[in-house]
Ligand SMILES: [Fe+2]
């Protein structure tokens with residue numbers, strides 16, 4: 001019988017400094033090495049900002065009538081629909097916003113109402129934006145509509161994320177061990193129904209950035 005010279009626990013212990021360098025501060029939850037909910041949300045905002053920058057670059061290209069980059073626009077819109085709208089916003093709606101309602105005051109409750117309404121608003125904007133998508137070039141009036149809507153979507157989502165980071169994420173930073181475990185379990189179940197994970201979307205963003213360097 002083959003015996004393991006090093007136990008899985010030892011491998012985990014030895015690899016921790018490497019993981020710390022790769023992912024920043026981590027903590028143990030339920031005996032497993034994992035990212036905190038806050039780190040997950042911050043990384044998701046990070047890749048969302050990268051994709052918003054790419055959408056801006058694609059929009060500038062469309063605006064000067066240099067052709068409609070249909071495949072790359074489809075990829076970016078898929079990211080916003082499948083990752084931001086269906087995964088990231090679901091995590092905030094189900095796991096993070098309730099924390100502000102439990103621990104916050106009346107102003108926080110109003111803020112949560114506003115943020116939930118903004119999730120609906122950006123979802124509608126994105127839906128309208130996808131209606132402009134064509135496999136070939138756009139007509140002049142379609143181009144104008146696409147550019148206007150894309151810029152509105154970028155502005156609204158950027159403003160929304162800034163507001164969350166300033167007013168809401170502090171609650172995610174202060175959650176206790178029990179809340180952390182519950183929130184991570186919710187995050188996992190939401191991730192399980194998604195198409196690509198965060199790492200894969202980061203790789204997709206890097207490919208697009210290489211093609212659409214400013
Ligand atoms: Fe949000």
Ligand SMILES: [Fe+2]
Nearest residue numbers: 088092161164
């Ligand atoms: Fe967010």
